[in-house]
Amino acid sequence: MKTNTWLIRREFWENRAIWMIPAAFGGLLILAALFSRVNIPVLNTHVETHDFGGIFLFAIGTAFYLVMSLYAGWYLLDCLYTDRKDRSILFWKSLPISDASTVLTKLLVGLVIIPLVYFLAADVTALIAAFIVSIRARAAIGTALWQPDVWWQIQVLWIYVIVTTAIWYLPVAGWLLLVSAWAKRAVILWSILPPLALVLVERVFFSSHYVGEALNSRLMGLPAAAFRAGWKDGSDVEINGHVPGSIWRFINAGGFFTDAHTWIGLAAGVLLIVAAIQLRMRRSEI
Amino acid sequence: MAALIEAKDLTKKYGAHVALDRANFTIEAGRIVGLIGPNGAGKTSALRAILGLTDYEGQLTVLGREPFRDRTALMNECCFIADVAVLPSWLRVDHAIDFVAGVHPRFRRDRAMALLAKTQITGRRRMRELSKGMKTQVHLALTMAIDAKLLVLDEPTLGLDILARRSFYDALVNDYMDESRTILITTHQVEEVENLLTDIIFIDRGRIVMDTSIEDVAQRFTAVSVSSAHLDAARIEKPFYERQILGKVVLYYENGDAQKLAQLGELHTPSVADLFVAKLSGGTA
Numbered sequence: 365m366k367t368n369t370w371l372i373r374r375e376f377w378e379n380r381a382i383w384m385i386p387a388a389f390g391g392l393l394i395l396a397a398l399f400s401r402v403n404i405p406v407l408n409t410h411v412e413t414h415d416f417g418g419i420f421l422f423a424i425g426t427a428f429y430l431v432m433s434l435y436a437g438w439y440l441l442d443c444l445y446t447d448r449k450d451r452s453i454l455f456w457k458s459l460p461i462s463d464a465s466t467v468l469t470k471l472l473v474g475l476v477i478i479p480l481v482y483f484l485a486a487d488v489t490a491l492i493a494a495f496i497v498s499i500r501a502r503a504a505i506g507t508a509l510w511q512p513d514v515w516w517q518i519q520v521l522w523i524y525v526i527v528t529t530a531i532w533y534l535p536v537a538g539w540l541l542l543v544s545a546w547a548k549r550a551v552i553l554w555s556i557l558p559p560l561a562l563v564l565v566e567r568v569f570f571s572s573h574y575v576g577e578a579l580n581s582r583l584m585g586l587p588a589a590a591f592r593a594g595w596k597d598g599s600d601v602e603i604n605g606h607v608p609g610s611i612w613r614f615i616n617a618g619g620f621f622t623d624a625h626t627w628i629g630l631a632a633g634v635l636l637i638v639a640a641i642q643l644r645m646r647r648s649e650i
Numbered sequence: 651m652a653a654l655i656e657a658k659d660l661t662k663k664y665g666a667h668v669a670l671d672r673a674n675f676t677i678e679a680g681r682i683v684g685l686i687g688p689n690g691a692g693k694t695s696a697l698r699a700i701l702g703l704t705d706y707e708g709q710l711t712v713l714g715r716e717p718f719r720d721r722t723a724l725m726n727e728c729c730f731i732a733d734v735a736v737l738p739s740w741l742r743v744d745h746a747i748d749f750v751a752g753v754h755p756r757f758r759r760d761r762a763m764a765l766l767a768k769t770q771i772t773g774r775r776r777m778r779e780l781s782k783g784m785k786t787q788v789h790l791a792l793t794m795a796i797d798a799k800l801l802v803l804d805e806p807t808l809g810l811d812i813l814a815r816r817s818f819y820d821a822l823v824n825d826y827m828d829e830s831r832t833i834l835i836t837t838h839q840v841e842e843v844e845n846l847l848t849d850i851i852f853i854d855r856g857r858i859v860m861d862t863s864i865e866d867v868a869q870r871f872t873a874v875s876v877s878s879a880h881l882d883a884a885r886i887e888k889p890f891y892e893r894q895i896l897g898k899v900v901l902y903y904e905n906g907d908a909q910k911l912a913q914l915g916e917l918h919t920p921s922v923a924d925l926f927v928a929k930l931s932g933g934t935a
Binding site for chain 2: 645
């Protein structure tokens with residue numbers, strides 16, 4: 365346990381981008397809040413006011429989430445490879461740390477810790493931006509941006525997103541770690557080409573496209589089963605009948621954990637991670 | 651005394667290439683052993699196997715463990731420097747100490763600090779800001795502060811200038827070595843280490859050519875400088891190698907008859923470097 369905290373600390377020393385990118389991105393959003401034209405719609409009803417606060421937090425969170433996905437993917441793809449590239453693996457391996465703890469720590473950082481850092485950064489940014497916007501826009505908008513119940517709902521939503529996507533993207537993370545532990549060069553190409561080749565081979569020789577569809581549904585956005593229909597385009601017919609702006613209408617934990625794809629992905633992820641650990645044990649140098 | 655390292659038919663293949671070919675050797679505790687061979691002889695493969703960095707065929711026990719299966723536990727009692735330039739460039743000196751102190755049960759921080767205090771290196775500097783010699787000092791301070799039973803060094807002074815090399819080996823012998831420790835060094839710079847070794851293992855093309863202690867070398871091997879008049883008589887005594895130096899011929903004998911040989915010319919004990927060349931080139935130079 366003590367070793368694991370040191371391993372996590374090491375990741376923060378090595379990858380300062382873990383906190384620098386969200387800090388810089390938050391800074392940019394705050395600058396935008398300071399200097400951009402504030403063009404706030406007139407909010408007529410209580411429902412609109414309520415939703416506006418939610419949309420504001422949701423938009424900031426989504427922006428952070430997109431940046432985070434790109435960075436976390438890159439982190440997972442690079443982390444084991446870079447140890448071999450600079451040969452520092454020979455230093456890490458001279459210490460009593462198992463390869464399994466090393467790989468699992470990096471997995472934890474990529475799937476949970478990095479998202480949490482961005483989540484925190486999004487919260488801080490939203491707070492400061494809301495403060496700035498309320499001062500600049502005065503009056504009505506102020507109340508729309510400061511609603512504790514909406515804020516709490518968004519917090520729960522993001523934690524839910526982090527948990528479900530960590531599970532959903534486990535096979536993707538496992539694949540990236542596998543490539544990172546294996547490739548001698550060009551990790552980006554190696555991460556993309558084999559799945560692409562598989563899709564093409566299937567299309568040409570079997571004229572089917574199961575692999576492509578599986579990859580597509582795995583990679584595109586958030587796991588669909590974890591959310592209720594209509595969450596994407598806002599066409600949820602229930603909206604007006606419900607508590608205004610309630611986030612609960614999005615969450616579908618039961619659907620996510622009873623979806624076969626969740627468990628198939630989890631199993632594939634475990635296999636890929638075991639393979640990545642085996643490669644880390646055997647491959648020391650490039 | 652039980653052997654610290656025992657290899658039996660140790661074999662390592664990379665595809666069709668055989669890096670280690672049924673190598674057998676034992677290393678006892680308390681020794682300073684040089685694993686010596688030309689480039690590509692299998693030195694590094696042997697070390698990688700001993701340190702649990704690769705899998706292998708054959709039997710190998712290090713400190714009573716199977717290194718590849720048990721690397722994590724092995725690294726509690728064994729440490730290694732496999733090339734000095736492997737500390738990651740982003741790592742800060744103080745963080746390096748904190749990290750090793752955090753993960754290694756036998757690391758003694760006070761010792762590392764004392765070793766670093768002798769240098770110009772300050773804690774907040776990153777490895778990328780240090781010269782190669784300084785990086786070596788950091789790595790040595792980290793490694794020598796670990797109470798390990800076995801220290802393995804793979805070409806430890808590669809790329810260092812002569813000053814840094816000398817201080818590296820001085821520190822090793824004076825500050826680190828004692829009866830409870832064993833050091834295994836690979837190098838192809840034989841001259842550099844021959845004064846500190848207690849045992850030598852020659853390796854060539856994946857096979858162990860010779861495995862002996864330095865005391866034994868003096869017993870077993872004789873070099874004789876022979877003038878041309880005695881050359882034919884000297885050749886009858888079955889030298890395993892001969893070499894011409896300044897008009898004289900030096901012939902090398904294993905288990906030769908010292909009295910007979912003394913009549914042929916001047917006797918001396920071959921240096922490890924000479925022996926290395928003699929053993930590995932096989933025949934006339």
